[in-house]
Amino acid sequence: MARRVSIKDVAQHAGVSWKTVSNVVNERPVVRAETRARVEQAIAELGYVPNRAGRELRGGFTGALSLVVPELQNPYFARLAERMQVAARGRGCTVSVEVSLGDREAERAHVQGRASRPVDAVIISPAALTAADLAPGAGPRVVLLGELLPAVPGVSHVAIDNVASAADVVRHLVEQGRRDLLFLGGDSASRSTAADRLAGVRAALRFAGIALEPRRIRAAARWDREAGRAEMEAVLRSGLEVDAVIAGNDLLALGAMAALSAQGLDVPGRVAVTGWDDIPEAAWSRPSLTTVAPDLEQLVGAALDAALAAPGEDAAAGIETVVGHQLLVRGSSAAPEDG
The missing domain is CATH 3.40.50.2300 (Response regulator)
Structure with a gap:
């Protein structure tokens, strides 16, 4: 027995979404005339018969x-x-x-x-x-x-609000006397999580009278522990003085802390570290990780x-x-x- 033609078959044949087919079947006036004609032609060619008893085909709420x-x-x-x-x-x-x-x-x-x-x-x-x-x-x-x-x-x-949360992080670190900050995870995307958080860091540092030099912005191809550790190791090899690391997320921060620990640099005695997201691991790391917790x-x-x-x-x-x-x-x- 041949398989019944489905709404998805019609959608694929007409090159539209299943929702568009549903709109045509239910005669909703939200579909352009050309698209409606294409869907109706696909329905005719495939011999599609709508199952009016089905909630999906009625376009009703499915949850x-x-x-x-x-x-x-x-x-x-x-x-x-x-x-x-x-x-x-x-x-x-x-x-x-x-x-x-x-x-x-x-x-x-x-x-x-x-x-x-x-x-x-x-x-x-x-x-x-x-x-x-x-x-x-x-x-x-x-x-x-x-x-x-x-x-x-x-x-x-x-x-x-990534800009505001970044400003909260900077304010906290500056109040602790930190001045040589590093932003770990920056990128050049016109709009991204990293770009927004970096913008907040820049603004807050500027307000505090501290310049964020380009060498203090470290990009990371991935936002994971391995990248955080690798980028922090590269910073330490460069000889750049750092007393605080603002990591783009908790995973980068945990990787950075691992690199600092491996070099015998005390956290937070020598270098403070912060992250974002409040993943469960952040509360259990040694030391526990300061982080921005979204609601x-x-x-x-x-x-x-x-x-x-x-x-x-x-x-x-x-x-x-x-x-x-x-x-x-x-x-x-x-x-x-x-x-």
Whole structure:
């Protein structure tokens, strides 16, 4: 017996998303005439018969969401995924966790509704998407996390204030008497987590009357422990005087602390170290790591609010939401005299 033609078969044949096919089947006036004609032709050629009893084909709410992250090896994303699933369950929804590995085509497939499993909304922390990939109406509702892309019409964005949190870190270190600071994890991207945090560091240091020389900005190809250790070792070999390291995330910070320890440099006596994300390991390192902790519950809640907003709630479908953060001061950044 031949397999029944599915809505995804029609979508693939017409070169559109399953949501677009659903809009055509349900006679919604949101599809351009040329696209509608192409979908109708695909329906005729494949002999597709809509199952009106199916919620998916009615375009009704299914409660299915997806969370797309670049990786799960970073404990921050693993914790985010767990919190998202728990919070969604409390709202009667399910969340599938997808890993993009930073591949643009994989991310495009999710936000344009070309993934294997249809969902009501996609919550994504993109690594390679561009604004051109976010055409409203071309797929499921999209909610952006992180700093790569801001909100656009029809697409919401949720993130912490990286500039303000960086300023909090700098203020703390300067108050401890640190002056020879290093930013570990900087890059030249026009918009990124690193760029935003570096901007905050620069502004706060300038306010404190301290110049951040180019040699005190150290890029890292990856934001993991190995890169943090390797880049810190290179800085130490260069002979650059450093009394504080502001790492772009906790993994870089932990790698930097390992390099400093291997060279017999006391943390925080000789060099203070800070990070971002408050991964579980940060509280258990020796010394424990000072870090910026995003309000993860608020972030998850805001993302789900945007993903599940009613169709008529236009303001909730394309707004910027900034969630809170807290600087958790721990042993890695105590005052020099306390080291």
